Amino acid sequence: MEGSDHAMNLEQTVAAHYAHGSLEQAILEALAAAGRDVNRLSAADLAPVDEFHVGGRPATIAFAQQFGVRRGMRLLDVGCGLGGAARYFAQEHGCRVDAIDLSDEYVAVANMLAARVGLGDLVFCQQGSALALPFAERSFDAAYLLHVGMNIEDKFGLFAEIRRVLLPSGTLGIYDVMRVNSGELSYPVPWARGPEASFVADAASYRRLLESAGFEVLQERDRRDFALATLEKMRARGASARPAPLGLHIVMGDDAGAKVANMSNDIQRGLIAPTEIICRAVP
Numbered sequence: 001m002e003g004s005d006h007a008m009n010l011e012q013t014v015a016a017h018y019a020h021g022s023l024e025q026a027i028l029e030a031l032a033a034a035g036r037d038v039n040r041l042s043a044a045d046l047a048p049v050d051e052f053h054v055g056g057r058p059a060t061i062a063f064a065q066q067f068g069v070r071r072g073m074r075l076l077d078v079g080c081g082l083g084g085a086a087r088y089f090a091q092e093h094g095c096r097v098d099a100i101d102l103s104d105e106y107v108a109v110a111n112m113l114a115a116r117v118g119l120g121d122l123v124f125c126q127q128g129s130a131l132a133l134p135f136a137e138r139s140f141d142a143a144y145l146l147h148v149g150m151n152i153e154d155k156f157g158l159f160a161e162i163r164r165v166l167l168p169s170g171t172l173g174i175y176d177v178m179r180v181n182s183g184e185l186s187y188p189v190p191w192a193r194g195p196e197a198s199f200v201a202d203a204a205s206y207r208r209l210l211e212s213a214g215f216e217v218l219q220e221r222d223r224r225d226f227a228l229a230t231l232e233k234m235r236a237r238g239a240s241a242r243p244a245p246l247g248l249h250i251v252m253g254d255d256a257g258a259k260v261a262n263m264s265n266d267i268q269r270g271l272i273a274p275t276e277i278i279c280r281a282v283p
């Protein structure tokens with residue numbers, strides 16, 4: 001009981017961290033300010049704002065190549081945020097994507113954006129917890145989580161729950177910020193205001209917990225250099241006299257600069273690095 005209260009409190013803290021209040025309006029205004037016609041949007045128009053992980057759309061494309069996506073696959077996006085990656089897999093690879101996220105607001109925006117770009121019949125987002133997925137056993141060919149594990153303390157529970165809903169031999173792809181060396185992290189970071197909602201673990205712990213939950217790890221790739229190059233470009237754009245109207249600062253709020261700078265410094269210092277792990281459910 002105490003354990004489940006703790007997990008519920010953590011989920012409330014995490015959802016509160018990501019709450020914006022008027023995100024739909026803010027995104028549509030920024031799209032208009034960036035010269036887009038909000039009544040004729042494409043999934044690519046949204047990419048600067050709807051991919052909430054280091055490297056945005058280029059990171060998702062690189063991840064999709066590792067992940068071995070195939071046309072028509074039935075995918076699960078765990079912790080979908082605004083659904084940018086789900087729309088990418090639907091649009092570019094013809095996948096049907098079910099997606100869940102703790103945040104009601106993100107789910108509403110994700111569904112609104114899917115409808116606006118004509119993907120409402122391929123992408124379905126709903127509010128839910130990664131630790132209690134609202135799907136039957138063996139529902140998906142593959143699942144992925146992009147920058148979500150940092151918010152989840154019970155990673156064994158997470159992986160076991162994903163294993164439950166995957167078909168035998170189904171793929172799980174992870175792209176998370178992972179621990180590389182010990183040392184205090186600086187806060188806030190994009191995924192948490194402070195350490196109470198941040199559970200950055202090293203790749204060895206991910207591998208161990210994945211294996212205990214019934215996965216075979218196939219590949220691991222450190223994305224540190226890619227991350228540093230991307231974050232430097234982001235910093236330069238933000239520091240320019242006319243920063244782009246459309247960007248993740250809309251989603252991250254007033255302290256977006258501090259969140260990104262803290263994460264970038266800790267990547268630079270060798271404490272953390274975005275890392276991909278691809279694994280397969282052992283039949």
Ligand SMILES: C[S@@+](CC[C@H](N)C(=O)[O-])C[C@H]1O[C@@H](n2cnc3c(N)ncnc32)[C@H](O)[C@@H]1O
Pocket residue numbers: 011014015018050051052053078079080081082083084085100101102103106128129130131145146147148151152190191
């Ligand atoms: C940094 S954002 C990444 C969003 C998205 N995957 C992307 O890459 O654009 C992390 C997301 O994970 C969601 N999340 C965190 N913990 C979760 C949980 N236990 N269950 C479901 N979603 C969760 C948050 O609500 C947030 O939308």
